[in-house]
Amino acid sequence: MTTTPWHAGPELLASYADGSLDDVGQAAVEAHVERCPHCRADATTLVTRSTLDPVWDRVLVEVRTPEPGQLTRLLRWLRVPEVDVVVLRASANLVVAMAVAVAASLIFALGAAQLSHDRQQLAWLVIAPLLPALLVAGAYDSTDPIRELADATPYSKLRVALLRTLVAVLGAVPLVLLMGLVPEIDISVVAWLLPALAIACVLLVLLTRLSAAVSVAAVATVWVLVVAALRAGDRLEQVTAPLGQSLSLLVAVASVLVLARRWGLLRPERTRA
Amino acid sequence: MTIVASLRGVSKKYGGTIALRPTDLDLRTGVTGLLGPNGAGKSTLLRLLATAQPPSSGTISVAGNDVTGSVADRTEARRRLGYLPQEVGLPRRSTAFDFLDYLAVLKEWSDTRARHQEVLRVLDLVELGSLGGKRISALSGGQRRRLSIAQALMGDPRLVVLDEPTTGLDPEQRASLRGLLSEQARTSGVLLATHQTEDVAALCDRVIVLDGGAVCFDGTVPELVATAAGQVWVGDEANERALSSWRTGSGAVRSIGGTPRPDAQLVEPAVEDAYLLMRATTRPHEGAVP
Numbered sequence: 001m002t003t004t005p006w007h008a009g010p011e012l013l014a015s016y017a018d019g020s021l022d023d024v025g026q027a028a029v030e031a032h033v034e035r036c037p038h039c040r041a042d043a044t045t046l047v048t049r050s051t052l053d054p055v056w057d058r059v060l061v062e063v064r065t066p067e068p069g070q071l072t073r074l075l076r077w078l079r080v081p082e083v084d085v086v087v088l089r090a091s092a093n094l095v096v097a098m099a100v101a102v103a104a105s106l107i108f109a110l111g112a113a114q115l116s117h118d119r120q121q122l123a124w125l126v127i128a129p130l131l132p133a134l135l136v137a138g139a140y141d142s143t144d145p146i147r148e149l150a151d152a153t154p155y156s157k158l159r160v161a162l163l164r165t166l167v168a169v170l171g172a173v174p175l176v177l178l179m180g181l182v183p184e185i186d187i188s189v190v191a192w193l194l195p196a197l198a199i200a201c202v203l204l205v206l207l208t209r210l211s212a213a214v215s216v217a218a219v220a221t222v223w224v225l226v227v228a229a230l231r232a233g234d235r236l237e238q239v240t241a242p243l244g245q246s247l248s249l250l251v252a253v254a255s256v257l258v259l260a261r262r263w264g265l266l267r268p269e270r271t272r273a
Numbered sequence: 274m275t276i277v278a279s280l281r282g283v284s285k286k287y288g289g290t291i292a293l294r295p296t297d298l299d300l301r302t303g304v305t306g307l308l309g310p311n312g313a314g315k316s317t318l319l320r321l322l323a324t325a326q327p328p329s330s331g332t333i334s335v336a337g338n339d340v341t342g343s344v345a346d347r348t349e350a351r352r353r354l355g356y357l358p359q360e361v362g363l364p365r366r367s368t369a370f371d372f373l374d375y376l377a378v379l380k381e382w383s384d385t386r387a388r389h390q391e392v393l394r395v396l397d398l399v400e401l402g403s404l405g406g407k408r409i410s411a412l413s414g415g416q417r418r419r420l421s422i423a424q425a426l427m428g429d430p431r432l433v434v435l436d437e438p439t440t441g442l443d444p445e446q447r448a449s450l451r452g453l454l455s456e457q458a459r460t461s462g463v464l465l466a467t468h469q470t471e472d473v474a475a476l477c478d479r480v481i482v483l484d485g486g487a488v489c490f491d492g493t494v495p496e497l498v499a500t501a502a503g504q505v506w507v508g509d510e511a512n513e514r515a516l517s518s519w520r521t522g523s524g525a526v527r528s529i530g531g532t533p534r535p536d537a538q539l540v541e542p543a544v545e546d547a548y549l550l551m552r553a554t555t556r557p558h559e560g561a562v563p
C-alpha cells in the first residue's frame with residue numbers, strides 16, 4: 001500500500017467540514033480523509049459547533065428513540081407511510097374491543113346455524129353486513145380512551161377512523177371466511193362482503209356530518225328495512241343475486257366519490273416542519 | 274401582554290341545566306388561575322376553549338381564529354392549542370413515547386425526526402426522559418399525570434388549557450411544574466383550573482373565580498387577597514359566627530369572618546381565606562351541573 005502524496009487544501013477542507021460541497025465532492029474528500037491522518041487532523045480543527053450540534057442532536061434523537069415493536073416493523077416493511085404507522089400502532093390498543101365484536105359475530109353465526117334455513121338466512125343477512133359498520137363506528141368514537149384529547153387536535157378524525165376501519169375489516173374478513181367452514185351454515189359467505197362494504201362506506205359519509213351513534217342508527221335502520229321489504233316480497237335471494245351485488249357495489253362507489261369530494265376532512269391540511 | 278383567546282357571550286347548557294352563563298372574557302399571555310367549587314363550570318369553560326365541545330351560544334376565538342366558525346378556522350385554532358382534560362384515559366398498553374408520538378401525529382408533526390425530537394423534549398420537560406420506553410401501565414400516578422401534561426406542551430401552543438394539572442403530584446413535582454408553566458407563560462396564555470389555592474398564589478398573575486356558571490371575581494392575586502382584609506383573625510378562641518375556624522399547630526385559633534373576641538388579632542389573609550369568604554357571599558347561585 002502506498003501513502004497518499006496529496007493533501008486537501010485548507011479551503012477544500014473547510015468546505016468539506018461545513019458540508020457545503022456537492023455530494024460527489026463531499027464523498028471524495030471523505031474517502032481521502034478516512035485514509036489520511038494528516039488531513040483528518042486538519043479537518044477536525046475546522047468542524048464548528050454549528051455543524052456538529054445538529055449532527056449530535058440527530059444522534060441523540062436516534063439513540064433515545066425506543067426500539068420499534070414488531071407491529072411497527074411489520075408496517076414499515078409493508079411500506080406504510082410513517083405517520084400512518086403511528087396511527088395504526090395507537091389503534092392496536094383498540095384491538096381488544098374489535099376482537100370482542102368479531103367474536104360476537106362468530107357466536108352469532110354458530111347460533112344462526114341452529115335456526116331453520118329461512119330464518120338463518122334472514123338473521124345472517126340482517127347482521128353480517130352491519131358488523132363492519134359497527135366496527136367503523138366503534139373505532140371512530142366510543143372505544144378510544146383519549147377521545148377528548150384527540151378531539152382537540154387538528155388532525156382529521158375521519159382519517160384516523162378510516163385507518164382503524166382498515167384494521168378492523170382486515171381482522172374481520174378472515175374470521176368471517178372461517179365461519180363459512182362451519183358445515184351447518186348453508187349460505188354463500190362471500191355474498192355479505194359487497195353489502196357490508198356499501199354500508200361501511202355510507203356510514204363514513206354520514207360520519208363527516210353526524211355523530212357516530214346517529215350515523216349507525218341511520219344505516220342500521222335503512223338496512224333492516226331493506227331486508228324486511230325483500231323478505232315481505234319473498235325476494236331475499238336478490239341480495240346475493242348479481243343485481244343486488246352490483247347495486248351494493250354502486251352504492252359503495254358512489255359513497256367513495258362523495259368521500260373523495262370531502263377529502264379535505266380526511267387529510268391533514270398542513271404539516272409542520 | 275397580548276390577547277390569546279376571547280369569549281363573547283359564551284354559554285353552555287347540558288339538556289336543561291346551565292353549566293356556564295353568558296360570559297365575556299379575554300385571556301392574555303401569562304398564567305391565569307381558575308378557582309371555583311366542583312360544578313361551578315370550570316371544566317366546561319376549559320372544554321369550550323379547548324374546542325372539545327361547542328358552546329350553546331356566543332363566539333370563542335383562539336389565537337385570532339373563530340373556533341365556533343368554519344372547520345378550517347377551528348382546525349387552525351387547534352394547531353395553537355394544548356389541552357389537558359381533568360381525566361385522561363391513557364392507553365395502558367402503549368409506551369410513554371408511543372403515546373406522545375401518536376398525539377404529535379394528531380398535532381400534525383409529520384416529519385419523523387422532528388416529531389421524535391419534540392416528543393423527547395417534552396418528556397425531558399416533565400422529567401420522564403428516561404422512561405419513554407416504559408409501558409404506561411408500569412408508570413406511577415404522578416408519572417402518568419406528568420405524561421398527560423407533556424402532551425399539552427407539545428409544539429408551540431399559544432393557549433395551554435390545563436384542568437387540575439397538579440392532582441396526584443408530590444410537592445417537588447408541583448414546584449417543578451410551576452417553573453415549567455411560568456416559563457411557558459412567557460410566550461403563551463396558560464389557563465389552569467385548580468382547587469389548590471397555593472398554586473394560584475405562587476403562580477398566577479390573574480385569578481378568575483367561577484361560581485354557579487358565572488364569573489364572580491376577575492383580578493390579580495393581591496386584589497383577591499385584599500377582599501379578605503380585616504376578616505381573618507387569630508386568637509385563643511374562635512370568632513363568633515366565624516365562616517370557618519381551626520386550631521393551628523401553634524395552639525392559636527385562626528378564624529375567617531365572624532365577630533372577633535377581644536383578644537383576637539388581625540392577620541394577613543391568604544388566597545384561600547379570600548376564596549372561602551367569596552364563596553360564602555355567592556352561595557345563592559348554587560345549582561349548576563358537576
